[in-house]
Amino acid sequence: MATMNMLQAINNALDIAMAEDEKVICFGEDVGIFGGVFRATSHLQEKYGKARCFNTPLVEQGIIGFANGLAAQGSVPVAEIQFADYIFPAFDQIVNETAKFRYRSGDLFNVGGLTIRTPYGGGIAGGLYHSQSPEAYFTHTPGLKVVVPRNPYQAKGLLLAAIRDPDPVLFLEPKRLYRAAVGEVPEEDYQLPIGEAEITKEGTDITVVGWGAQMEVIGKAVELAEEQGIACEVIDLRSLLPWDADTVVESVLKTGRLVVSHEAPLTGGFAGEIAATIQERCFLYLESPIARVTGLDTPFPLVLEKEYLPDHLKIFEAIRESVNF
């Protein structure tokens, strides 16, 4: 075991994947000698050469178009989009091409080797365009997998799984935690399952669901709730597409209450999908309305970021209200 922050864990996963398979190729804006603006690809070009780790021109639709073709050819591209806020020029390539490649060709061709890594989320004074959580745009797209790790250990295991997965994966990295999250990470190769949620804490009174950076915030809220004697069950979804409804259903059948939290705006957010599924499958077991604690329906703010974000106090309030309903 080594102590790593999330960037080191991601870098370590890429290193392992590139060492193991020469078809693994990392590229994106500033990804080459500089190692990416966050340094996730540090030293990979030195180690594996310019042909396998390189800078691209500044053109997201080109990066993903190129990546789609490379994956169709049989390579295993790991493309970086520098900020999730800038993924939209590539939206067509991801939604119309990546996601539909296998289906539209009747499995003659696929881009299953593709992994798209991109940092997402707020809390870093990034304003409108360095803070967004665009996961719900992509969870609405059959053919993609969407994965979000919460800590360094999860990041390494899930990224290795994503790279080796037979389907294309959008890997959203919580950039607020890149250096802030530090933990024990095995130096050797390991994978964590895609499509499986993890119960990070068991409890009987209420279920609290989240993913990525929000898990840390949920953790703080749950501490406050436990001080008041509320036993919370906490679930990290880890994969949003496909998502592990069974684990959440089983938990809510036990607790009868559910709070879901994400940073993205409320309307059309992924919490809505979870709420709809749970009311459908747990209707007679629910003791209170399912609560969503999310960002506001505004663009991501700057100076009032703290007010906008679904912090531990807002989640704690939602837990309290649900239990006292």
Place this chain on the structure above:
Amino acid sequence: MMTEYVHQPDFMTGDEFSIPTFSLLCPEGELHDGAIEPALERDHARRIYQAMLATRILDERMMAAQRQGRLSFYMQCTGEEAAVVGATAALDDADMIMAQYREQGALMYRGFSIDEFMNQLFGNELDYGKGRQMPIHYGSRKLHYMTISSPLATQIPQATGYAYGQKLAGDGHCTLTFFGEGAASEGDFHAALNMASVHQVPVIFFCRNNGYAISTPAVEQFAADGIAPRAFGYHMHVIRVDGNDVLAVYEATRQARKIAVERNQPVLIEAMSYRLAAHSSSDDPSGYRSKDEEEVWRAKDPVLRLKKWLLKKQWWSEEEESTQQEALRREVLDTLKRAEKRASPPLESLISDVYADITPALQRQFDQLKRHIRRYPDAYPRGAKSLDLDVGTDTDSQGEA
């Protein structure tokens, strides 16, 4: 970057350069003065012509079938057979082709059978694409022809990426991507050329400048002298070629392939041609262009031009022509009749291939759909056909927790 400093402002527009059009064969089927005949063997030349002829006949027949209501949609390659088949003939048969949608001639040249065309057009159970895409969205793994995707220009940066993989694999192959002059307005075109040039990729960008993007004429698509000058902005090899002259297209593409494969450098080819038919079966060109204009181009028919050259060389005869035409027409009609009677793809094909494996959530939706179809089989005749209707609607697990 090397620059010379000047001390008076001097604006440039690109008019300082003019890009000529490479042409070998005149409409009468004779070589232009000073033109050198490409090294094309008799059998190869015949293979090219037969593919062009077969494409023309397939298009005529299928357009007629569409008008009879037997087919939902169709797109013709008519007028552009030389550009498409000539380019394909200059490649190695294992080079990847990533086409736009009007390039059935490439598949015809590589040996896609009439039966394979028909199965896709009718979306039947033998369609490789499992009946998921509109007619003309062909694909063939064995013929190295990427399945067509409707969104325009998306295949262009993919070709750059595919070719980058070929370069790393070192297998000596390249990728050729076809697109229209209209699609070249998309951002994906610019992204693709720039990345190919920066990363030194063995890819050929083949623009079919056929004068129209549906109804929009080329003069309303761009202000510059066509697509070719854009190559300068990316420091890329470029050639403009008479797209109705199959010998010129063949020779230009053959040399482009050498640059791509031997030097790992991309090439842009702009083939000047004309879309003689409508954009698609849903389009009527009489609303935006004149018959006179069409006649000018009909006189430059690329199939006829190659035929005249072959006849002069005595590599083809009028007897062969009529026998071949008749045989092709019969084969298309017979095959069509078989294909339209084949069963639809099974209901399961609705949910396969979304992912490598079917997800639990999708399986749940599918089970629900099957229960519904069993209840109302008459409303869903295709789906009901592949279901065991005797299974009671309430014997299926409801899948609830």
